[in-house]
Every structure is written in C-alpha cells, then in structure tokens.
Amino acid sequence: MSDQPLIQVEHLAMAFGTRKLFTDLSFTLKQGDFFCLLGANGTGKTTIIKLLLQQLHPTAGTISFNERLKSAADIGYVPQFRNLSGDYPLSIKNFISLKLCNSFTPWLSQREKQAVTKALQQTGLTAKQNQRLGTSSGGEKQRAYLAQAILNQPQLLILDEPTASLDQDAKYEVLETVQHLNQVSGMTIIFISHDWPLVKKFGQHFLELRAGSYISGSTTELQLKKEDENV
Numbered sequence: 529m530s531d532q533p534l535i536q537v538e539h540l541a542m543a544f545g546t547r548k549l550f551t552d553l554s555f556t557l558k559q560g561d562f563f564c565l566l567g568a569n570g571t572g573k574t575t576i577i578k579l580l581l582q583q584l585h586p587t588a589g590t591i592s593f594n595e596r597l598k599s600a601a602d603i604g605y606v607p608q609f610r611n612l613s614g615d616y617p618l619s620i621k622n623f624i625s626l627k628l629c630n631s632f633t634p635w636l637s638q639r640e641k642q643a644v645t646k647a648l649q650q651t652g653l654t655a656k657q658n659q660r661l662g663t664s665s666g667g668e669k670q671r672a673y674l675a676q677a678i679l680n681q682p683q684l685l686i687l688d689e690p691t692a693s694l695d696q697d698a699k700y701e702v703l704e705t706v707q708h709l710n711q712v713s714g715m716t717i718i719f720i721s722h723d724w725p726l727v728k729k730f731g732q733h734f735l736e737l738r739a740g741s742y743i744s745g746s747t748t749e750l751q752l753k754k755e756d757e758n759v
C-alpha cells in the first residue's frame with residue numbers, strides 16, 4: 529500500500545458569491561482510511577464532495593490526487609437512502625446489473641457477470657440475489673445501492689448520509705458492510721453523516737465543518753453528547 533496520500537487538500541477556500549463556506553481548509557486522505565465528514569446542515573459537506581469530484585472549482589487552494597484515482601470509475605458514490613415502493617419489480621441482482629446498461633449488447637458479458645457476482649458477495653447479498661428489491665428490508669436495499677456503487681471495484685467510496693432514515697439495525701447492517709469493504713477489499717471511505725455514534729464506532733478519522741472553521745482528528749478523540757451516548 530502506497531504511503532502517498534490518496535487525496536491532499538491544501539488551504540482550500542470556497543464561497544458562493546459573498547457567502548464564504550470555509551477558508552484555509554487542509555486535510556489528507558490516506559489510502560485505506562475510513563474518513564468521516566461531519567457538520568450541521570449547510571456547512572459545506574456536499575460542496576467538499578463536489579470539489580473532490582471536480583464538479584466545482586475552489587475559490588482558493590489546491591486538491592492533489594494520487595495516480596490511483598485516474599478516472600471517474602475509480603470513485604464509487606452511494607447517495608442518501610431512497611426507499612423503493614413494495615411493487616418495484618426487479619430482483620436485487622437485476623437492480624445491481626442496471627448500472628451495466630451502457631454495454632453495447634443487451635446481455636451481460638462474462639466479465640460483467642463476474643463483477644455482479646463479486647459485488648453481491650462483498651455486500652453479503654449472494655443468497656438474496658433473486659429476492660425482489662421492493663420487498664427487501666431497508667438495510668438490504670441500501671446494500672444493493674452499495675453493490676451497484678462498487679461494481680468497478682473503486683479505490684474510493686463516497687457515502688453521502690447513506691444511513692439517514694434507516695432504523696438502528698439497518699444502519700449497523702450497512703456500516704458493517706462498508707467496514708468490510710474498507711478492511712477486506714481495501715477501499716478508502718469518505719462517510720458523510722450527522723450520526724456521531726456511528727462515526728465513532730466505524731470511522732478512523734473525522735473532519736467537522738463548523739461555520740467558517742473546522743476541527744479534525746482521530747474518531748477515538750470524538751466526544752459524544754449525552755443524548756448520543758445511548759443510541
């Protein structure tokens with residue numbers, strides 16, 4: 529595993545018009561890290577992700593990428609949980625395969641089938657692959673989105689509040705799968721969340737945006753508030 533950072537952010541500043549979100553933001557994302565991005569609504573978490581994906585340009589500062597991140601295929605993205613209605617007709621396996629619809633042929637190649645089989649294994653969905661996604665549990669549905677995001681075996685997996693609106697058991701189900709992808713498959717994780725106990729339990733490093741400033745460190749240093757501790 530290379531010691532060179534996967535992403536190095538130096539003295540980053542971002543403003544929309546006269547609204548400054550942050551200035552002089554610096555952090556390093558190492559290969560294999562489980563990095564958590566925290567902050568109240570509107571502090572700029574999604575903006576940081578858009579800057580990392582080069583969909584926005586910073587007002588100042590630089591973002592340097594390791595050569596392991598060569599193309600968009602090296603980055604997987606899982607959005608906030610979107611529930612599907614009970615009558616959604618596709619099986620878990622066919623839903624995961626939807627991401628391969630750009631192929632030239634209407635059927636899956638041997639290589640594509642292997643990619644789906646691997647993603648099913650990595651997300652613990654092999655035994656459930658023929659189950660209808662619509663009737664699956666919240667945790668299974670989100671693991672199916674996760675499986676879609678890792679079909680290309682990305683170097684970096686970005687999860688944008690993937691467990692918001694899931695119940696406690698489903699949150700753990702999803703985060704244990706993400707932890708497995710991090711520890712066994714070596715994927716580097718950026719996990720955006722408002723859920724401090726989850727961050728403390730599963731994350732390694734954190735960065736918390738506060739209005740105009742930020743703090744960062746190891747998740748072992750995170751102090752949970754009283755109301756969080758019993759969650």
Ligand SMILES: Nc1ncnc2c1ncn2[C@@H]1O[C@H](COP(=O)(O)OP(=O)(O)OP(=O)(O)O)[C@@H](O)[C@H]1O
Pocket residue numbers: 544549567568569570571572573574575576
């Ligand atoms: N393209 C844009 N143009 C102008 N303002 C924007 C743009 N994108 C985001 N903003 C503003 O920047 C601020 C930060 O937005 P961002 O979505 O990054 O916050 P966030 O921390 O992800 O919030 P949330 O937790 O609610 O998702 C918000 O006030 C938002 O309205």
